[in-house]
Amino acid sequence: MQGFRRPAHQTNLTELKSFGSPPSTVSNVTAAVMALMAPNGKVPKDRSWKAAKVAMSKVDGFLDSLINFNKENIHENCLRALQPYLQDPEFNPEFVTSKSYAAAGLCSWVINIVRFYEVYCDVEPKRKALNKANAELAAAQEKLTSIKFKIVVRTK
Numbered sequence: 149m150q151g152f153r154r155p156a157h158q159t160n161l162t163e164l165k166s167f168g169s170p171p172s173t174v175s176n177v178t179a180a181v182m183a184l185m186a187p188n189g190k191v192p193k194d195r196s197w198k199a200a201k202v203a204m205s206k207v208d209g210f211l212d213s214l215i216n217f218n219k220e221n222i223h224e225n226c227l228r229a230l231q232p233y234l235q236d237p238e239f240n241p242e243f244v245t246s247k248s249y250a251a252a253g254l255c256s257w258v259i260n261i262v263r264f265y266e267v268y269c270d271v272e273p274k275r276k277a278l279n280k281a282n283a284e285l286a287a288a289q290e291k292l293t294s295i296k297f298k299i300v301v302r303t304k
Contacts (some may be wrong), residue, residue, distance in 0.1 A: 158252035158273070161207045170197055173238050174251040178204070180233040185213060189223025199209045214257060220272075222265045230262065 167174065178200035183191050192199065204210045234241050241259070245252040 152245060158207050158211065160253060161210065164248055164250035165201055165204055165207075165252075167197070168184075169249045170251075173247045174245055175200065176233055176236065176239060177244060177251045177255045177258070180239070181254050182228055183229035183233070184226050184258055184304070185217060185224070186226050186229070188279065191225050191229040198245035217261065219261050219264050220268055226264075227262070230258070234259070234262065 164170075164174070164178075175197045178197065179195035180198060181204055182195045186192060238244070239255060241256040241258075242250040244255045
């Protein structure tokens, strides 16, 4: 997380956890976070505010799980579970900020992680193809150098 300042985020999450009964927009954001971070694609059925508070109970651990989230391997079940949230017009950081600054940050995180993953899935096969083509080119250049050397040796 670029520009990450742990104390500020800790304060924001502590504020978020202090909600007794948050607006539905806030609970939708935390439900989306739980869906996205579901281990092995096992999206929890209970994504209620109570379950979210348990997930965020250890603020340091929760922050670490956000920072170290494996954004290059998101299970299809998680992406499928996120769709209703991502399609909700209220699921945008600008709107969520009016309810909770911390929830807006999490909303932005979810959206940006999904965008990153979509781009990664588009680019990674191309990156692999480029690496393969570069390896083939290097092998061909090595073979060409060897042949040129043999020609030079024979012509002497």
